[in-house]
Amino acid sequence: MFVDQAKVYVKGGDGGNGIVAYRREKYVPLGGPSGGDGGRGGDVVLVVDEGLRTLLDFRYQRHFKADRGENGKTKNQHGKSAEDLVIKVPPGTVVRDADTGEFLGDLVRHGQRLVVARGGRGGRGNARFATEVNKAPDMAEKGEPGEERNLLLELKVLADAGLVGFPSVGKSTLLSAVSAARPKIAAYHFTTLSPELGVVDVGDGRSFVLADLPGLIEGAHAGHGLGHEFLRHVERTRVIIHVIDMAAVEGRDPVADFQTIQDELRQYDARLVERPLLVAANKMDLPEAAEHLERFRQAYPDLRVFPVSGATGEGVQELVYAIADLLDATPAAAPLDEGTDTPPQTEQKVYRYEPEEPFQVRRDGPVFVVVSRELEKLVKMTNFSQHDAVLRFQRILRRKGVDDELRRRGAKEGDVIRIGDMEFEFVD
The missing domain is CATH 3.30.300.350 (GTP-binding protein OBG, C-terminal domain)
Structure with a gap:
C-alpha cells in the first residue's frame, strides 16, 4: 500500500529533576549542598532511510515520545541524559507543523536528520542555588518539559523522470515496457491511484528512476480528481515526459491535451513548466495515429516528440536514450526552503537575539x-x-x-x- 501523507504526534523527553542533598561525610561537619542536576530529555529526530518508499508505518503508530532524563544524584552527580528517539522516514518527506502550517524541513538525502521536538533540560539541583546569602538552599528544579507538536508528513516521490498525461493514455504500459515495474494495467480510468516507480536500464551503463504518476484531469491544480495527490509528486521530477494518446482512442484531441496538461502544471506551480520535457507520442500502432502526430508536430514545432508504442515496443529504446541524455544535461535539484528559490543552509548555525517574551x-x-x-x-x-x-x-x-x-x-x-x-x- 502506498501512503503519501501522515499526521503524527511527537514529544521530546522531559528533563530529569534536580535533587536536594547535602554532604554527610565524616570529618566534614559543615558539608554544603550537593544535589546534582537532572539529565536532559531525548530529542525526537526524523532520519531519512533510503530503504523506505512510503509512510505506511505511520498508519499503525502515530504517537512518538522520547525518554526523560535521569534525576540528579547526591555528591553533585548529574543524571544521565536520555537517548534521542530516531524515527525513520523515506527520502522526499516534507515536514510541517500540523497546527500552524509552519514549514519545518525537506528531507531528501539518506541519513539527513531533522530535530522536530527537543527534549527539556534537566532541573538544577540545590548545589546550583547556593549563594553568599543562602549557603544551604532547600530547593531544586523539576525537569523542563520537552517540546510537543503535531506533525504533517507529506511524501513527494523522488524520481529522475515522471510520466504525466491524462488517464488511459498508456503511461503504465510504457513504464512496464522500459523497466521491471509491473503496475496495474486495465482499460478504465485511474487504474493507477498512486505513483509507481521503475528503474530503467539504458543499456550503456546508465540507469534512471522513472515514475508513472496518476492521471491528470482538468482542474487538478484546484484539487479535482486526484488533484494535489498527483501534482505533489511531479514537483520532484527533474525531467517531465508528456505521454500523449496520438491515436485519440477516446475521442480526445492530442494537441489540446498537451496544452491542458501544461496549464494545470503552471497553475499549480509555475516552475514546473520550466522543467526539461519530452513528448512520448504513444499508441502509434493504432489507426490514425500518424495523421494526429503530423498535426501535433505542426502545432508544437519546438518540442522533441518521440513516436512510441508501449504495447509493441516501437520507438521505446530511442525514447529511453533521449531521457538519459536529457538527465545527464540536467543538474540534480537541491531541496528548497519553503517559499524561496535557494537551498536551505542546513550546516550553518544562526544565533538571533530573542527579546524577553511579554506576559x-x-x-x-x-x-x-x-x-x-x-x-x-x-x-x-x-x-x-x-x-x-x-x-x-x-x-x-x-x-x-x-x-x-x-x-x-x-x-x-x-x-x-x-x-x-x-x-x-x-x-x-
Missing part, C-alpha cells in the same frame, strides 16, 4: 489569568512543596512586573491568580 493578564470571570509561555514553564519546573522554591518563584514574578500589573488590573488580597495549570491567591 499578558486577562480576566476569566473572577480569576486573573497570566498568559506567558515562560512563566507557565516556570510553574512546571517549580517544586511548590519547598519553601525556598516558593520564595524564588515570588521573586521572579515581582522582578518581571507581574505583581504590579495584577494590581493595575484591579487584583486585591485573596483574588485567585492562574498561571498555566496552577492557581494561587494574590497576596498584596
Whole structure:
C-alpha cells in the first residue's frame, strides 16, 4: 500500500529533576549542598532511510515520545541524559507543523536528520542555588518539559523522470515496457491511484528512476480528481515526459491535451513548466495515429516528440536514450526552503537575539489569568512543596512586573491568580 501523507504526534523527553542533598561525610561537619542536576530529555529526530518508499508505518503508530532524563544524584552527580528517539522516514518527506502550517524541513538525502521536538533540560539541583546569602538552599528544579507538536508528513516521490498525461493514455504500459515495474494495467480510468516507480536500464551503463504518476484531469491544480495527490509528486521530477494518446482512442484531441496538461502544471506551480520535457507520442500502432502526430508536430514545432508504442515496443529504446541524455544535461535539484528559490543552509548555525517574551493578564470571570509561555514553564519546573522554591518563584514574578500589573488590573488580597495549570491567591 502506498501512503503519501501522515499526521503524527511527537514529544521530546522531559528533563530529569534536580535533587536536594547535602554532604554527610565524616570529618566534614559543615558539608554544603550537593544535589546534582537532572539529565536532559531525548530529542525526537526524523532520519531519512533510503530503504523506505512510503509512510505506511505511520498508519499503525502515530504517537512518538522520547525518554526523560535521569534525576540528579547526591555528591553533585548529574543524571544521565536520555537517548534521542530516531524515527525513520523515506527520502522526499516534507515536514510541517500540523497546527500552524509552519514549514519545518525537506528531507531528501539518506541519513539527513531533522530535530522536530527537543527534549527539556534537566532541573538544577540545590548545589546550583547556593549563594553568599543562602549557603544551604532547600530547593531544586523539576525537569523542563520537552517540546510537543503535531506533525504533517507529506511524501513527494523522488524520481529522475515522471510520466504525466491524462488517464488511459498508456503511461503504465510504457513504464512496464522500459523497466521491471509491473503496475496495474486495465482499460478504465485511474487504474493507477498512486505513483509507481521503475528503474530503467539504458543499456550503456546508465540507469534512471522513472515514475508513472496518476492521471491528470482538468482542474487538478484546484484539487479535482486526484488533484494535489498527483501534482505533489511531479514537483520532484527533474525531467517531465508528456505521454500523449496520438491515436485519440477516446475521442480526445492530442494537441489540446498537451496544452491542458501544461496549464494545470503552471497553475499549480509555475516552475514546473520550466522543467526539461519530452513528448512520448504513444499508441502509434493504432489507426490514425500518424495523421494526429503530423498535426501535433505542426502545432508544437519546438518540442522533441518521440513516436512510441508501449504495447509493441516501437520507438521505446530511442525514447529511453533521449531521457538519459536529457538527465545527464540536467543538474540534480537541491531541496528548497519553503517559499524561496535557494537551498536551505542546513550546516550553518544562526544565533538571533530573542527579546524577553511579554506576559499578558486577562480576566476569566473572577480569576486573573497570566498568559506567558515562560512563566507557565516556570510553574512546571517549580517544586511548590519547598519553601525556598516558593520564595524564588515570588521573586521572579515581582522582578518581571507581574505583581504590579495584577494590581493595575484591579487584583486585591485573596483574588485567585492562574498561571498555566496552577492557581494561587494574590497576596498584596
